[in-house]
Amino acid sequence: MRSYSWGYGIFHWFVHVTLTVVLVLISGISIFPNYSFSVWGTNLFDIIFAIIFSSLIDLDHLLVLLKLGPKYFILAQKKIPSPLHNFFFLFIFSFISLLSGLFISRVLAVLILSIVLHMIWDLLEDFLIFRINDGRWWKIFDTHAKEIEKLDSEIKRSSK
Numbered sequence: 001m002r003s004y005s006w007g008y009g010i011f012h013w014f015v016h017v018t019l020t021v022v023l024v025l026i027s028g029i030s031i032f033p034n035y036s037f038s039v040w041g042t043n044l045f046d047i048i049f050a051i052i053f054s055s056l057i058d059l060d061h062l063l064v065l066l067k068l069g070p071k072y073f074i075l076a077q078k079k080i081p082s083p084l085h086n087f088f089f090l091f092i093f094s095f096i097s098l099l100s101g102l103f104i105s106r107v108l109a110v111l112i113l114s115i116v117l118h119m120i121w122d123l124l125e126d127f128l129i130f131r132i133n134d135g136r137w138w139k140i141f142d143t144h145a146k147e148i149e150k151l152d153s154e155i156k157r158s159s160k
Contacts, residue, residue: 012125019118020050020117023114023117028042029110031049031050032045032046032049050110050114057089060083097116
């Protein structure tokens with residue numbers, strides 16, 4: 001299993017940002033048509049908003065970060081499944097993106113699809129790079145808080 005380092009973290013986020021930027025460029029959506037600061041023929045505000053929107057899925061990591069702190073955050077991410085990073089929510093966001101594209105708005109569909117791409121990269125990374133089994137991606141509505149407390153207790157015992 002590959003270890004997670006700051007260098008790898010930069011690569012990880014580079015891939016997330018690149019996937020989102022490519023999606024926005026290919027789709028040609030215009031989120032803020034009245035504000036124009038063009039880069040590569042696309043409004044920079046559109047790209048920045050899409051990057052922020054696609055990163056919202058990572059808010060489920062905040063509980064772990066707040067409880068254990070940055071020192072043990074990486075260890076916790078390998079042991080504790082994130083509540084929104086699973087096959088159920090991957091399917092839900094994919095389905096919502098499809099329905100949005102068909103019935104509501106192409107812009108909304110692309111934004112939600114950016115979340116799906118974010119999750120797919122996390123999934124591939126877990127399986128192919130970190131060699132984490134698919135069990136954590138099948139856990140739905142898991143007892144996340146109990147696992148955080150358990151890991152917190154283990155960390156406190158081992159640091160004594």
